[in-house]
Amino acid sequence: MTEHGTALLERPERRPKKPRRPSPARGGGPLIGLLRTARPRQWVKNLLVLAAPAAAGELDSFHTAAQLAVVFVLFTAAAAAVYLINDARDAEADRAHPVKCRRPVAAGQVPPHTAYAVGAALGVLATVAAAVLCNALTGALLTAYLSMQLAYCIWLKHVLVVDMAVVTTGFLLRAMVGGVALGIPLSRWFLITTGFGALFMVAAKRYSEAVQMEGKTGGKGATRALLNEYTTGYLRFVWQLAAGVAVLAYCLWALESGGTDEEALLPWRQLSMIAFILAVLRYAVFADRGTAGEPEDVVLRDRALAVIGVVWAAMYGLAVAGL
Known part of the structure; x- marks a missing residue:
């Protein structure tokens, strides 16, 4: 056998390369991760705060528009707080899921303690600001929304029928809060x-x-x-x-x-x-x-x-x- 043939026999076999799994995390630092965790695509749901004033024909003044803009921002902050706390709590389970593993907290882009801290801060700020900038009942509605959604994340999502009732109530509270903030009878x-x-x-x-x-x-x-x-x-x-x-x-x-x-x-x-x-x-x-x-x-x-x-x-x- 030729020297060249011997060299070929002695060459170790190359193991086939395993296909690389796509990286779960997208580009950006923790701030981008926090924004993604806040689910910007879901913010369109918060436009329901316009429902009651629109039904009552109360969208014809700058004061009303400004007040509703504030309510929209506050409800968005409250919803973001729930998403952050939920993702921090479910980080371990999400890592084993083929789709949810791409969430920033599960992917390691946002540390769980950061998500907890930012979520808690947003929740408190949203409820306090609602009571100060709108009225006490608006703050109470946001508090009720946060309480129900956090209870859903921890427990109620495991209770048949109640899980759908809680999600439905979240939409109903969105539709109510605009009218409550402006003092419109529902x-x-x-x-x-x-x-x-x-x-x-x-x-x-x-x-x-x-x-x-x-x-x-x-x-x-x-x-x-x-x-x-x-x-x-x-x-x-x-x-x-x-x-x-x-x-x-x-x-x-x-x-x-x-x-x-x-x-x-x-x-x-x-x-x-x-x-x-x-x-x-x-x-x-x-x-x-x-x-x-x-x-x-x-x-x-x-x-x-x-x-x-x-x-x-x-x-x-x-x-x-x-x-």
Whole structure:
């Protein structure tokens, strides 16, 4: 055998390189990590603070706009506090999850003690500032929101049905806080419509997640603690029931005045029922398909739903203006 052949035989075998896993953490330091942990994509939910003032036609002054901007910032800070504390608490479990391991706290971009400290500071500052800049009841609502959400992170997310009720209540408190901050009386039909509308979206989200998990290893690996405990049939029943109640409550709300302004061109408030029902039916298409797992994506990306929403807003706005 030639010297060259001997050298080839003596060369140690190269082990195949293992494919590198993508780094969970994105670029940036702790400040960027804290911002990512605050979930900027979820801030759109806090626009619900405009719901009560808009329904009452109280968005026509600079003072109102400034006050609502303050309320939006305070509620965003309170929600960010919950996200920070939740991610710090679940850091170990998130590291074993294929998606949640990319969260800044789980990835090591933000130390857990920093997330706890910043979350606690934001929570305290938000509630105190709400009481000082708005009124005591606004501060109480933010305190209730923080208490319920932290209880959810620690315990209530493991209690069947209660977990959906807590998330729904979070949306309802968002819709209430704008009216409370401005001293606007809240209609009972407004509260029922908002509450069951929120339950409709929450149950549709759970249903979509359950449908997507059905074909994956018998439902193992669910991203929520109770997702395997719910059946798709039960979740379908909940979102259908909630949608029906929300539509009925809205219709009663629209008809509550018993008529329309004599100077108005058309009965806009009553006509807005058509757009509202169409919006619910359109969203139900995605819920039925099991693709409503990210409500903000459905609302922002579906053009038909966006057009229906604009038409509804225009009709309701004309009703409030008495045109």
